[in-house]
Amino acid sequence: MYKYTEEQLVSMKKVEATRESRLNNLFGRMSAEEKQQVLKENHPDYIESAYENLKVGPNKGGKVLHELADLLQGKSRVLDMDIDLSKPDYDVDVLVIGGGGAGSSAAIEADNKGAKVMMVTKLRLGDANTMMAEGGIQAADKPNDSPAIHYLDAFGGGHFAAKHELLYKLVNDAPDAIKWLNELGVMFDKDADGTMVTTHGGGTSRKRMHACKDYSGAEIMRTLRDEVFNRGIPVVDFTSAIELIKDTEGKVAGAVLMNMETKDIYVAKAKTVIIATGGAGRLHYQGFPTSNHYGATADGLVLGYRAGAKLLYADTLQYHPTGVAEPTQIFGALVTEKVRSLGAQLVNKNGEAFVYSLETRDVTASSIIRECNKRDNGIKTTDGEGVWLDTPMIEMIGGEGTIEKRIPAMLRMFGKYGIDIRKEPILVYPTLHYQNGGLDISADGMSTTVPNLFVAGEAVGGIHGRNRLMGNSLLDIIVFGRNAGKSAGEKCKSVELKDLTLNHVKEFKKELDDAGINPTKLSPQLLPNYTKQQNI
């Protein structure tokens, strides 16, 4: 059971004392200028020393975080191997790399096109960030809303940097994505007359956040997984892709696979490949804890980059404002934004609100960092500092039982440590949550530079610009997963592969040599190593 420190208890009393008055006096929203300032001065994306310029590859000269640079310019696992590409172990139309929501959606849609599909995933099907997305999924399907309003919210929230054609697709295909999921049997929260229960997320101007309690991602993921199994789509699990294969014409043509347990190597030949490998939280950029699943190590970015796929906005990450700061056992775990959607406020050690609860994620996270660093109003925790998230307000607003009904996972997660979030506020601090950038694609889902290589989900860059709104990620894995599956399922019908080759890997190595880089770190990384460590 968690035991609060004396300082935490004193501070908690102050939070209780101000609760009533804070409820009736909402903290105001920031102006555009104030937002810009708090970001510049506090957001981790603005820390120059954390970045370096890439020396080789399609984004040569572009800046990325050191941890990613080490992998993008890392040592390929296949260079010293003797691999016979002429005798593939698998031969398929569509190879999906990654077993999360995007990969599963893609596999289902490619299957609908009649293509021979295979999924490969380094852990189990469903071990993915999708599973952990708690808050919800956006779609403009209410009468007072429209895809155009959704567009403006997302474009502004992403600092006017999203690729137009991708964002257009995201918002315009959103209602159909919800319908598709609903027809697969996903249990959305609905009123008795069938009206979807929708709430605000940070940066939304309409209530368009659809949810399945606070197991939204889990409910979507387990349904998609069940559907993949029902269709008999082969899933090669505990097997990672360690390098893409091309043909002699430069088209992508499959992948080299490695069994995660036996380390056996397989060759998968494929007319089209879909990278749906997700994000990078487990790289712990700038030392941040992460809300991500165990396998989030940017593998797809590395595979794509070495094969010549361009990155877009790889320098921008999302730090979710509310990761768990205490208890230490779940440090960095996600406290869903829905907690704030339902009315909980962020409060400093003196019991004062310091930011409007539903600013965009980057602005809210930056405000928390400012409160702890510059203003010294944070509360000391086992692993650092945090601020209060005043959860008891939820039931003052929504009535008794709201927490159990709407955010049961949160109630359970803290309950395990003896913390009743209905009665006590919780301590939070930003946690590394999402990779805003990724591989550059066009609206059909294909890489802008490598033919027949499709990308979907968090591995894509440009859909959200430089910051993503809550609920647009579950949406993007469905919209762009389906999109990639349909496109690849069509495309494969006209593909004729020439001889397979890994020459691009050798060429990349030569580029590294020429740039004077002699990497020792193997990449893709595949898994983090926490053995005998500080147990991040």
Added chain:
Amino acid sequence: MENKVNVFLFGKKYEVPESLTIMKAMEYAGYQLVRGCGCRNGFCGACSVIYRIKGDRELHACLACQTKVEDNMFVATLPFFPLLKEVYDIEKIKPNEQIMMQLYPEIYACVGCNACTKACTQSLNVMQYIAYAQRGEFEKCAEESFDCVMCGVCSSRCPAGISHPQVAELARRLYGKYMAPESKHLLERVKEIEDGKYKDLIEGLMNKPIEELKELYNNREIEK
């Protein structure tokens, strides 16, 4: 220096800091996990373990990522359990009692021992949701099982060989697709989009200069 406790991983003793979860204790002991580790946040069900505290009669099950170590804890992991998953075509089946009888007839062999419920890592009333499934009460089964992470511990303890998580998955999909009320506003919006109703509106936005979009964004009306 933090207090240490003894944990026995697969029977072998390791001394680990008492604040660690079972998962982190395994890593602290030097295990590089491949199996039995997924989201690390209590949602994916990859890391179920069975444990007994020395001298205690009772056998416990939990998620390794969500549970603190205790002194003299004997731990065995259960990274995989052979659940029975029947395949079906969601478009063709109907939400009636017969479907359970067809696909998962073993649920009617439940002996009411309640071992599933006692073992549940999510503290769900597993036997109750199986009872709902037996009676074709899919909505209740779906609600009662909603927080299931499909770890399979319940099934490992079941004398009747029931694959509880798969039964619940079927019930939820049946309810979500066929029984939950239809969302008319959703279907109408999808139709409007198919008819191209918002195309010009969004393209109009896309073609505006950034400065104008900033103006629109910063002054947009926000629903209360």
